[in-house]
Amino acid sequence: MKSKYIVALSGNDIFSGGGLHADLTTYTVNGLHGFVAVTCLTAMTEKGFEVIPTDEAVFAKQLASLKDIPFAGIKLGLLPNVAIAKQVLAFVRSHQDIPIVLDPVLVCKETHDVEVSNLREELLAFFPYVTIVTPNVAEAELLTQRKIQTLDEMKEAAQALYDLGARHVVIKGGNRLNHEHALDVYYDGKTVQVLDSQVLNNNNTGAGCTFASSIASHLVLGSKVAEAVTEAKDFVYRAIQAADEYGVVQYEN
Numbered sequence: 001m002k003s004k005y006i007v008a009l010s011g012n013d014i015f016s017g018g019g020l021h022a023d024l025t026t027y028t029v030n031g032l033h034g035f036v037a038v039t040c041l042t043a044m045t046e047k048g049f050e051v052i053p054t055d056e057a058v059f060a061k062q063l064a065s066l067k068d069i070p071f072a073g074i075k076l077g078l079l080p081n082v083a084i085a086k087q088v089l090a091f092v093r094s095h096q097d098i099p100i101v102l103d104p105v106l107v108c109k110e111t112h113d114v115e116v117s118n119l120r121e122e123l124l125a126f127f128p129y130v131t132i133v134t135p136n137v138a139e140a141e142l143l144t145q146r147k148i149q150t151l152d153e154m155k156e157a158a159q160a161l162y163d164l165g166a167r168h169v170v171i172k173g174g175n176r177l178n179h180e181h182a183l184d185v186y187y188d189g190k191t192v193q194v195l196d197s198q199v200l201n202n203n204n205t206g207a208g209c210t211f212a213s214s215i216a217s218h219l220v221l222g223s224k225v226a227e228a229v230t231e232a233k234d235f236v237y238r239a240i241q242a243a244d245e246y247g248v249v250q251y252e253n
Contacts, residue, residue, distance in 0.1 A: 002098070003072045004032045006220050008213065009088050010077025011040040011051070011105070017247020018206035023075055023213040025250045026235075030217035035069065037062040039088070040080040053080040056087070063091050073098055073220035075213045076130070078105040085122040092129050099219035102130040103212035106139050127165030132225055134212045135161070136172040151177060151185070151194065158187035168225045170215075172208055175199045182237075186229050193226065195233045200240045205247035211236045 006027050013019035020036045027034030039059065041052040054062075074095060079085040092100055104123045120142060127133065137148050144160045147153065154171050161169045173183040184195040214232035215225075223231060235253055242252035 003070050004220070005035065005069055005071050006032045006073040006075070006216060007035040007037065007066060007069070007071050008075045008077060009037045009039060009079075009091070010075065010103075010209070011080065012038055012042055013206070013247075014042045014044060015205075015246050017203075018209040019077060022206040022209035022248070022250065023077065026210050026213040027217055029250050029253060030214070030221065032073075032217055032220060035066060035071070037066060039078055039084050051078070051080050053084060056083045059084055059087055063087060071095065071098060073216045074100045075216040076100065076102045076126070077209060077212070079119065079122070082119060082122055085119060089122070089126055089129070092126060096129065099216065100130040101212050101216040101219070102126050102133045103208065104133060104135050104139050104143065105208070106142055124164055127161075127167075130166070131219065132168035132170065132215065132229075133161060133166045134170050134172060134208070134215065136174065136208055137176045140171045149177070151183060154183070154185045155187070155192050155194075158185045158192065162187055162189050170195075170229050172211060174204070174207070184229075184233060186226065188226065195230065197233060197237050200237070202240050202243040203245060203247055204240050204243065207236050207240055207248050210239050210248055210250055 008023035010020045024034040043050050140157045144157045148157050158169045168188050170186045182197045182199050186193040211232050214235045215228045218228035218231045238253045239248035239250045242249035
């Protein structure tokens, strides 16, 4: 391990259940020093949940401020538009000697269809430069442009994402396919592994962010990718067990 410094390039969740709050808390629980460059703010208004992208020039200043820190890992979260995505891709390409986790958060897909159709191509451009991609089922559908309604289709989608350039893939199924079992699918180009845990009825806000940042943490700590995914699955299960009204709680692990 080169250092205990790990950075999240992710968005702010105004209710602190997910986003950069989940990332930084997960880093701390794992004994790492977390940094963050904020890609966007969020707010709950009369229009609903709004995503407010960070000004492009301001985001560039954040990245420039971090240029001399010897990071040992990177986790990528919500990239709200093409301009931010392009800056993040340049940052990623300059850090090819460390593990990088891409969590392709596409929360704006319901209200910004044109932006997201462009963003799909931007996200695919990251695949050759990151260690692992961690979409949920809805995000995997958008990236692969295919429906996912069964476990077999999850496996096929994971293979399709690998074929699109990802080196390792884990699709977070959660309880979308089975209301009793939370099923995730991991694929490394050779073997398909199904990760199965009991569905909890607790608040799971922030579970996806926590899962990705936990994978990143374990990679920094020296785990192999498959091991990091399994360790993160267990960590998230415990975080959901401890959840409060605003989301999962990582520090009760």
